[in-house]
Amino acid sequence: MRALRRLTVRAALPEALLPLAPLVMNLRWSWHPETRDLFESVDPDLWVSCGNDPVRVLGEVSAERLAALAGDRKFLRRLSDVTDDLQDYLDAPHWYQSLGPDAPASIAYFSAEFGITEVLPQYSGGLGILAGDHLKAASDLGVPLIGVGLLYRAGYFSQGLSADGWQLEHYPALDPHGLPVKLMRDAEGNAVVITVPLPEGRTLHAHVWRAQVGRVALLLLDSDIEENTPAERGVTDRLYGGGEDHRLRQEMLLGIGGVRAVRAHCALTGTPQPEVFHANEGHAGFQGIERIRELTESHGLSFAEALQAVRGGTVFTTHTPVPAGIDRFPRALVERYFAGFGVGVHDLLPLGAEEDPTKFNMAHLGLRLGQRANGVSELHGHVSRDMFGHLWPGFDSDDVPISSITNGVHAATWTARELVELGTQTSSQGDPVDVAGPVRFDQVDRIGAGELWATRRVLRARLVDEVRRRVRETALSRGASEVEVGWTDSVFDPDVLTVGFARRVPSYKRLTLMLKDPARLKALLLDPERPIQLVIAGKSHPADDGGKQLIQQMVKFADDPEIRHRIAFLPGYDIGMARYLYWGCDVWLNNPLRPLEACGTSGMKSALNGGLNLSIKDGWWDEWFDGQNGWAIPTADGVEDPDRRDDVEAAAIYELLDRQVLPRFYETDRDGVPTRWVEMVKHTLAALGPKVLASRMVADYVQQLYVPAAGSARALAEGGYRVAREQAAWRSHLLANWGSVRVAHVEATGVGDTPEIGSTLDLRAEVELPGLVPGDVEVQAAYGRVDDTDGLHEVTAVPMAHEATEGSRHWFAATIPLERTGAFGYTVRVLPSSPGLATPAELGVVTTA
Missing domain, CATH: 3.40.50.2000 (Glycogen Phosphorylase B;)
Incomplete structure (x- = not known):
């Protein structure tokens, strides 16, 4: 029988524990370690069985346990501290x-x-x-x-x-x-x-x-x-x-x-x-x-x-x-x-x-x-x-x-606690969320290479334990018996270079690109001295059979008994799984078909944990790869045959792993620390870490978009939306007359037959504006490098000053500098102009000479 309705019955909280209710209902606990610690201590075993869900914990904890906690002074002091901390966070x-x-x-x-x-x-x-x-x-x-x-x-x-x-x-x-x-x-x-x-x-x-x-x-x-x-x-x-x-x-x-x-x-x-x-x-x-x-x-x-x-x-x-x-x-x-x-x-x-x-x-x-x-x-x-x-x-x-505005990620959600406590996100400038302008996590420079490497090993070992648990559960869910899953106890190795790949599975993200040369991938996985291990996860849209076929292809490859201790596809990709991957992977692989990755933030989360990116220069990696924070996979942009392009770029991945990534990871000093690898990790944490923060992203939205939008909204609402009415009427009038706007003539003076760098060019343009006035438009002189087809590039546009009017004809003038050698070109264009426009291109109309 099926239940008609599903509901959750909770034990009533004793009065002393009532502060737990607002704590559990504010999702700050999802990124605040002390609050999560408090909920775990309610019932550690139940915390694990409930998947670290404090709502379920409070829904299933026994009344007897709650009564015991209500009399536990140590727990009540912790509860009071965490409650006060949340209130301070909300009020400050x-x-x-x-x-x-x-x-x-x-x-x-x-x-x-x-x-x-x-x-x-x-x-x-x-x-x-x-x-x-x-x-x-x-x-x-x-x-x-x-x-x-x-x-x-x-x-x-x-x-x-x-x-x-x-x-x-x-x-x-x-x-x-x-x-x-x-x-x-x-x-x-x-x-x-x-x-x-x-x-x-x-x-x-x-x-x-x-x-x-x-x-x-x-x-x-x-x-x-x-x-x-x-x-x-x-x-x-x-x-x-x-x-x-x-x-x-x-x-x-x-x-x-x-x-x-x-x-x-x-x-x-x-x-x-x-x-x-x-x-x-x-x-x-x-x-x-x-x-x-x-x-x-x-x-x-x-x-x-x-x-x-x-x-x-x-x-x-x-x-x-x-x-x-x-x-x-x-x-x-x-x-x-x-x-x-x-x-x-x-x-x-x-x-x-x-x-x-x-x-x-x-x-x-x-x-x-x-x-x-x-x-x-x-x-x-x-x-x-x-x-x-x-x-x-x-x-x-x-x-x-x-x-x-380039995306960012929420550091407190995605960074391993051990790294935060080590000081990887500490800046001498103060709390990054209160700093105006660029931040550098300069505390990273004071962390010893051995200490940082030891922490990275702890996180990798934690990922290995999670992989083993999930691989065992997956094998049982796919029909294996208990006696057949003993091999899962030894999959992955906490001292082997670990590469992660986890994302949705549309075709352009190329889940199976790494399988283009199965023999070469096997050789990398099974190398007796410098092996790699691959942990892979991702979901395909339920209606995307093509994506499901890619997952099936990957799963079948990973099922091979010869290599299944070195590669795993983990189903059930979600935030909970993702944290282990970001914490523990040494390298984050991303190989989309450029330029189809709008941004991609998974590599950012890996970087906050000291992971090095091995990625196609697409999305955010295109602007922030600097040669020291990972590796850029060369792209075959001019190759039209998609199979050949995949072959070329897959070969580049194998080559980078074999020639650059693996040697740097396995080359260690007398203390067993891969010093050159750790240098890259420290550079990534210090220089790239602040850039990928969601606080930087949201501050950009506020300053570049929200504040100007609020200014526009307020201005338009003035006088019972009088300004909005005026702007709408102006817009309608301008568009109705725009078809008659014309640059009738442009005259250039001030240079001879052989213009030289440092000289100037005087432009005077005659513009016809039937039905409009000079204040309705901005006339610009646009100039820059010119190609063989007279196309302008690297364009600079300067406004031209209104000089004279005769009926519907108007004259505008500007002086433009000749600041570089080589082919140079210019033109004159007319654009709408109004204080209510965010950009001259907003109305989608322009007239060019």
Whole structure:
């Protein structure tokens, strides 16, 4: 029989232990070692059997044990200390509080997934882990963020393996009452219900669960409630499940329902309503549509005026390096779902328009709704500007208004405690979260090579123990008997170079690239003097049979009795497993097909633990590899045959391992310390460590995007949105007249037939502006190196001064320096100009001579 409903029954806490309740409900315990120690001491055996989940521990601990703890003075003193420490953390001002009144009072951060802890499995991979680290770092910095997501009753999925190595998916039912979340209730104690309209007069209802992530509230919407029909109850069944109709309803609930949940949360808690709305990928794009509807109904704004106001306070982050990774819905489906919503479908559909007129593109929606947009590494910024450049026709790639902020990782979550206590993240400048500007972990220089190496050996041995445990469990789950799994007791060796590879398994990440030459890989694994061992993990999307075939291929290779003590594929990849991998691996392997890795943060987490990266120069590694923090795998970028490219790059991996990585690891001094290896480890910890911090990333978001967005939002809201109305009217007028703008003539004087470096060139341009005035535009002189086809490169653009007017004709002038030798070129271009624009390219129009 199946249970009709699942619930969690807990023992009542004695009065002396009541402070445990707020401790367990604040997810700071997921990155605070002392709090985790306290929960472990409640019942050490139960802590292990519950998978280090304090919510389960308190749910299953006996009343007798609680009574004993209530009389244990030592435990009560520890409980008091940890409780006081949390309160100090929540109350003390941090970096953000020093920024003054320009900083937004509140920011809403929307994401389809959040990876906070394995105890709250609401993530599938890097996007969710990044979102979770964003919230944690925001909490550490004091940033007043409100996270918004969905509560998936089956999470993503739990991964297993069949006897023949095929990925199996299990969807365990999650009881919110057994998770570290609380139901949002109104002043009368009733559950708050959020509604989203659906076609045919139906309504989607949702409860809101709140997880507390340090200082940050994370709101998670749940449709599995009695008010819904069975179809609507299943909207939040699982992450990235179902067909187009199902996904569209999920994204409507996330965006539209998410805004409504934020409004309710702020009203109930007295939190300021957000000034900035940050959409982390296109899944949350409909949050802007809901805010437009609010303004048209509450302030009588037109769609164009409301759009202007909403754009000013919206930030959009794209994580997608390929068009295939973008959510695209049938236009007709969007039209059906939004008919009668409150925003005209004829206004909505152009926001998601793309080349295919039958599709509605969520990334395009995000870019058109966000006045500020960014990619997640420098290289990804370039890729995004190329990929979405067609939305700004006439602009060179460098001028497309998509910036970049390179991702980071939350050090306290991912760094081994032993390394932190050793001083690897200590700076003479003070606490990194309170330092403005670059930080260096200079305490690393004072750690002895032998001491650091001994700590790395401890962490590697811990990983080996975990690998053995998991390999044994996996063998039994795949059908082996107890008498057949004795070999698992000796898999892996705590003194062998350990290489890690763990991530999602789409084709571009090339899980099986290392298998291109099986004989050579075997030779590396079995080398009698300098062996390597490989630990591999990753999940394929349930609908991706190609990815599952790659996993099966890897599992079959690792099943070979000759090498299974040196290579293991571990199913069930999650945050809990990942920590052991990041702590214990000496080398982190990453071999995506460049440039398809937007950022990739797993190597960052390894680096914080002294791991050295062996990676294709893609994502973050492209900008931060310095020759001393690991190895860059050469890429065969010009090779069009994908199989040949894989062959070339796989051979490069084998060669680097054989000629550079292995000799450096196994070459030791008289004390058994590989001094050159440890030098690389120390350099990585000291110089790269501060760069990869999520606190650096969030500070960049605050300074580069959130503060400017808040300024725009405030300006547009002035006078009951008078400024938004004026800007919308100006924009409409300018675009209506732009087709007549023309650079009629450009005259250059000041140099002779043989211009020399150090001289100057005087430019004078005649520009026709029918219907417009000089203040509506900026006329620029653009100059730089010129190629054989007269294309300009390394362009510098300077504004030209207005000199004279005759009717609709205007003259502008500038002087440009000749600062380098070689082929030189220039042109004149006209761009829109207004204080309300974040960039001259924002409106997507330009006129060039």
